[in-house]
Amino acid sequence: MALAVAVVLGGLVFAYYATYLLDRSTSTDRARSDKNAQKAVDREGAAFVSTITPIDYEQDMPEAVVIVLDRPLTDREQAALTALKGGNKASVWAYLKSLGGRLIEYTFTAALPKPLADGHEITPGSKSQTFKLNLNSDRGAGLTINGMTAVKDSCGAPTAKTVVDIPPAGSSARPGLLWDLAGGQTDRPKGPYVLDDGANQGELYFRKNVVDLGNGQSNMAFLVQPEVTTQTCTWHIDASYTDTSGSHVQRIPSGSGTITTEAVPQQPVQYFGWVIGQGWGCIGQMSQKGCTATKTLEQNRPTTRPDPQ
Template sequence: MPRGKAQSFNLNLNSDRGAGLTINGMTAVKDACSAPAAQTVIDIPPAGSNPRPGLLWDMAGGAADEPEVPYVLDEGESQGKQYCRHNAIDLGNGQSTMAFRVQPQVSDQTCKWHINASYTDTTGPHTQRIPAGTATITTKAVPQNPAQYFGWVKSQGWGCIGQMSQQGCKATKSLERTHSERPA
């Protein structure tokens, strides 16, 4: 089955403060990781474009791994570079919201995690946890052999692998070939 899958979500950063602040660093901290437990997987490839800047967090490995920084996801000169090394986010004092498309990538572990955003304002450096309190973000990995796997094969349609009827799954043979070639 596929490895290194990513699930996107939108992250909106804003501040209603009268004074400005500058976010100059973000780190993903894994709170807990476990084996994936999904019995059914529906793999829909990304499509279309998104006007939000993209951030990729590589969350592969377990919770004991070092915190991760975001990388620029979008095509262009900065793609693959650490976002916060080359960019700052200004908020408050009438600045508009900063909206990102976040794509955390996992391999064989489902992880619960949060973001520590480092920022400075007129009183000095600070850190803000996102989401606040003890809430976490969950990124689920695809199990090695789920009971049911549905995948879209470009130009062919749906393929179905596992414990289900193959009726209507025109691309099952292509999907099986693709998955047998991937490393476990």
Template sequence: MYATVAAVIVVVGMLFAYQANFLLDRSTATERARSDKQAQKAVDREQPAFVSTVTPLDYDRDLPEAFTVLLDRLLTEDEQAALTALNGDASEVWEFLKPLGGRMVERASYVAPLEDGNENRGVAQTFDLNLNSDRAAGLTINNMTAVKDSCRVPTAKTVVTVPPAGAESRQGLLWDLTGGPTDKPHGPYVLDDGEPQEGQLYFRRNVVELGNGQSNMAFRIQPEVSTHTCEWHIVASYTDTTGSHEQRIPSGTGTLTTEAVPSQPVQYFERVPASGWGCLGEVSQQGCRATAFVRLPRPPAHRPVPG
């Protein structure tokens, strides 16, 4: 009998404990859910708002129509002879100069008129910019501004120019970095092959939505310079549930470099259509049948942008 009573007491105790725990869980469920949600938000905000990836354009696969190759050294007589023996095929010229230390500089896409009256034109080095966010909460990038860190006169010793073989235009965004360190950058402008939005300031009409399961955003960026090679970065302005913020691209103290063409290189080679190579400066003139038709490169004059 005592055993039965003890068993009943144990069962009742267990039921009482279960009921007490159940009532406690119910009474604290809302608070715990609220606390968990706040913790999740805090962890979410600890992540970078977004991650930016900058990838230089692969010119081996995507050769521009018109370009200039820069080298920090002079070509030997044998290398000059090998260059001027080429028939001017753009891919062959690049394939020959790249192993010698050549760096590609494009002729910037021509877009007219630009929305704010900008008429600057120069050369560019295109790259791809990818933006991605793993945050659960969404965010909106409503502006991106280019900031010059430093600019210097270009110092390449050898310049080789291949003129355009046809129409050229790249889709993406164009940033105007022409001029020296005190000249303010402008843009980004839309590059869209003659479409109505071409030449418009991108962020006057567009935003970039990231996070909350949104797909990554990929841009092709064409920054143009003229008289100066510039080190620069991008400041992205964004808003989220906590307010307005800024994030640097590249992160930390990283910079982007866009190289200009020197106006007085030691050696200058240019392929003149239907005439051959023209060569100026400290060159051998071997194979340079079109020298009378070329001049040293002159960067376009920098014009202040209205407003």
């Protein structure tokens, strides 16, 4: 009996030490395998997530705006519009938004160096639909975005029929990044340029900056101002980044998503312009009820001109 117990105990001791020695001898290989597996899992998804958010104009109304609609206003809608003060942009926007209006911002680049750091000059008369771009990565390993390129997917004439114009009475540029998308699809976009005040204003952002994500880094948020002139463009961003496996490119928005930046039509059916101190001027296929500044507006010959009646 004692002999049997001793044999069993000896077997258990031998098995324990055999397992221990095996673990010691293979621990490096297993650690390396686990690390490689973690890296593979870490790279299975997108390197980073991009989120594009429109500006909340109820909370952040620009100084000067153009609002466009896809149809002419009826007589009743015109009367409701011209009863509002153009200086109260929030009220005008709230009313026209309820009719399907879309807001386009005036852009202010007069303070930027001329020419810009790369020799480019911003096209005069450009307009923008500003948005917020947020970048985030939950990767364990870090990555660095070292460049962004705007790519036009398509461009064409704007289709809006009605333009409501509340021009500037003095303003300044929003801080953030600016892309110049002026012209058609074959015209190469320029930028992004730094709009913030300071020594880097007008510089290409990625000449002196990178975006570090992953490895516990905070999100990166940009205010993006894409400018167009005579053509509406759909486009996307190709973001170049590096990680431990090399250099890569990821599209913003992801997949086949695009960004649309709308231009103001040069010959709308209806054109309403606010003249400070006088009221609304109305040009095109509409009545003149409530339009007290039409003569002044015609004399000033706005860049955007309606079709003749």
